[in-house]
Amino acid sequence: MLNQSDPLDMTFQALADTTRRTLLVQLSRGPASVTDLARPLAMSLPAVMQHLAVLEQAGLVQSQKVGRVRTCRMAPNALSQAEQWISARRAEWEGHFDRLGDYLETMKKEATPNDDGN
Incomplete structure (x- = not known):
């Protein structure tokens, strides 16, 4: 069952x-x-x-019943909270990869022999 306490x-x-x-793609x-x-x-059905x-219930879809027809639509900004969470995680990992790239570049320079033969 869904955790009712955390919208994310x-x-x-x-x-x-x-x-x-x-269903969301269709909507x-x-x-x-x-x-x-x-x-x-x-x-x-x-x-x-x-x-x-x-x-x-997750706030991703809204529905309205008119007569016998229930029409659904995506909720405005339905995915914004999930998108913000994912973007923050992506930024963290990109930072980690940037630091790793810097470290590997430093290690590569240190491993390269000097031009004077040492």
Whole structure:
């Protein structure tokens, strides 16, 4: 079950499933009814609705029911918190790699024989 206390955990848990990522790709093209979202998937409508509920709980999707039609859309800035977290981790690792590159360059220069034969 999703950890209700941390929105970032909920986002990553929602994104961990292939079907939910597929639904988000479909919704990135624009709003769609649950029926339209379910059509290309090899699963029942109730199963698709369960996946959409997880996405909605994570704040990635919003839905609205008008009459008998439930229309879903990606939530504005849905992935911004996850994107910020990933960007911060990327920046940390790039810093590590930059320092490693500097160190390796220093080691290479120290290992290169001097021009005077020593």
